[in-house]
Amino acid sequence: MNVNWLEQRQASSVEEGEVSTAWKPSGGFRAWEWWLTLGCGLVVLATAHQFGVTTDEGVQAEYGELVWRYFISGGVDRRCNELYDLKVYGPLYELISFWAYAWKPEWKFEIRHVVCGLTATLMVPPSVALGRRIGGEVGAVFTALGLLTLPQLIGHSCNNSKDIPTACGFIWSVWALVEVASGPARSFATRDRIITALGPGIALGLTMAVRPAAMLMLNGLLALAWLSHELRERMTQPPWLRSRWGVWSLLATLTIAWSLMVLAWPWARQAPWLHPLKAIATATAFHTAYPVTFEGRLLWSDQLPARYLIQTLAITTPLGTLGIAALGLGIAIVHLIRRPWDDPSQALLLVVAAFVGPILGWTLTRTNIYDGMRQFLFVLPPMAILFGVGCARLVQQGQSPQTRVGAAVFLASLTLWNLGDLVRLHPYQHTFHNAFVGGVAGADDRYDLDYWRASYKEAIEWVNRQPRSDPRQPLRVLVAGHPASRWCADWYKADHVETILMMGPASGPLPPGIDYVVATKRPLLRAVTSIEEARRAGRNAAFRPDQNYADAPVVHRVGRGGATFTVIRGRAATADRSR
Incomplete structure (x- = not known):
């Protein structure tokens, strides 16, 4: 095989010597x-x-x-x-x-x-x-x-x-x-x-x-x-x-x-x-x-x-x-x-x-x-x-x-x-980072990972499986985001789960009547409900939703490869797990 491979392709095209009078696709x-x-x-x-x-x-x-x-x-x-x-x-x-x-x-x-x-x-x-x-x-x-x-x-x-x-x-x-x-x-x-x-x-x-x-x-x-x-x-x-x-x-x-x-x-x-x-x-x-x-x-x-x-x-x-x-x-x-x-x-x-x-x-x-x-x-x-x-x-x-x-x-x-990384990260392959930064685990908290909130699907499906203290009452869940992203969790919630949008920072324990908080680690703009409000938001308007209600224990984490994408806080740390 010729080492000069690009030149070889030119020579072969010259030998053919064909000149067409009409455009013909030659995409190969x-x-x-x-x-x-x-x-x-x-x-x-x-x-x-x-x-x-x-x-x-x-x-x-x-x-x-x-x-x-x-x-x-x-x-x-x-x-x-x-x-x-x-x-x-x-x-x-x-x-x-x-x-x-x-x-x-x-x-x-x-x-x-x-x-x-x-x-x-x-x-x-x-x-x-x-x-x-x-x-x-x-x-x-x-x-x-x-x-x-x-x-x-x-x-x-x-x-x-x-x-x-x-x-x-x-x-x-x-x-x-x-x-x-x-x-x-x-x-x-x-x-x-x-x-x-x-x-x-x-x-x-x-x-x-x-x-x-x-x-x-x-x-x-x-x-x-x-x-x-x-x-x-x-x-x-x-x-x-x-x-x-x-x-x-x-x-x-x-x-x-x-x-x-x-x-x-x-x-x-x-x-x-x-x-x-x-x-x-x-x-x-x-x-x-x-x-x-x-x-x-x-x-x-x-x-x-x-x-x-x-x-x-x-x-x-x-x-x-x-x-x-x-x-x-x-x-x-x-x-x-x-x-x-x-x-x-x-x-x-x-x-x-x-x-x-x-x-x-x-x-x-x-x-x-x-x-x-x-x-x-x-x-x-x-x-x-x-x-x-x-x-x-x-x-x-x-x-x-x-x-x-x-x-x-x-x-x-x-x-x-x-392919090994693609399988291990599935379905969050977009969070991949290579060995330059220590993989996904090394990139955690240093770069944006699940900026799409795609992990809310897995988070809300975990909530769906949790027992209720009173079968007659729904599980009430605070979900961090803004109105445009409500579908990230709402599309997958069970009939007995009620979601409430959380758009700003908060501290202390969970509010009365709230069972869980589902929160992304990506910084958000507080209280933003429209493009116009985002435009007016100041440079100090960002907060980390996963740090809300810090007094409430983390009961579940959604992530891959040692990195956490979404945190779920509840009233008792009975199932603190990470994928």
Whole structure:
């Protein structure tokens, strides 16, 4: 096998010498990644019900329902534009989720989790196809392994209906842009120019219909793909063979994308040009700061250090995956410098930009973010592709078939070793931290772990099993949070359990008539019931809910790997346990 594996791919494409007069997809899909996607879908069906309802899911589901009422009322019912600030978010995915569970509303969140998990599996085909384009079949296999063992993706896969669909649409957009930028030559015909614009336009539009702010990243990639394509054509092709991905194709791409974004978005339909721009401005200058635990200190989401995202990525990625992805990034950059015009370079450039660009952009601008990697999950599929690039180089450096097989087995074993952590943390894989900080136990109280309150499911199910002193009276439980997160516990409580929202700090023993307190360890803003109140809250308004009623004993803890996510206090410490 040739050591110069990227150059080998260029040579093979030159030998073929084919020049087409129409755009044809050349993504290199194979049957096995579709079978792998199907297998992942079956895993989702088996495990989706085990993931808890997260903080935002209740209001997101309500938003989808209100948007549907807007359409069936002919635009008369506009309550969807009055629900917190959700009018600035694209509702397409929430509509799809609503259509999925409308036939069985009593399974609303379980069905939402299935839909979200199935969407996550759709990241596999484009990621693997890009890994194959750059690193051959070896790169494709290791891209799949890297992608499916990333704890942050697995942990968010079933209950993050904003960032998982965004990540899925993002990697499909990268694939579509690579197909156009590095595909065979196209003709001057109007039909071919429209076909050229169709794939990227649909991919970008569907992504922006979920998260409009993705327009900033996607349009940057679109411009980069177009410029690199034009430069490549001028450097490598005579004028009569140059393909034409011209201004009209770009305009058609943007028109298709913008139309899809606005189509199912009631607020944007009122002002199709102005309101999407306002939504993007809101996303890039988010008006509410939230408390963040970082390096053992309580900081605020608009005052995080510039290294926050890079450091968070470094400590929430398995060490082997992180090191090999860094190697793949280095290989990609060196190749782009040495051979900027060959076929793999077009894919490498966009994959590197999709990974580095958003992180570098936040590092320079430091816009208001929180929840670790949650809002940047879309950089993880490109990182998995770079991981595949690094593995392909390491395997193909072998001097004999036996050496290469041995290297492949070792790298596969190193990657699959991560499955142990995924199983031990299930269903809280999003809390994963690597050995840099001592694992999940070392990250406890130093970094945000269960910022979603997904562990309230397990906590309230424990409460459901506790006996009542008086069978005629319900168990009354204080639950820390705010109205938007009430579903985290309420969806799972038994009929004999009554929950009461606790939105501020408190001391002393449990109040009369209260049996338990379920409290997250994540800092919250006191007495916040709306976005407006959060905006007005002072910097001293944060408190730790698990420290409320400190005189009451801890009767149960929910956690994994030596870390505690949620604390339950009661009247007697009869069952102080931690998972």
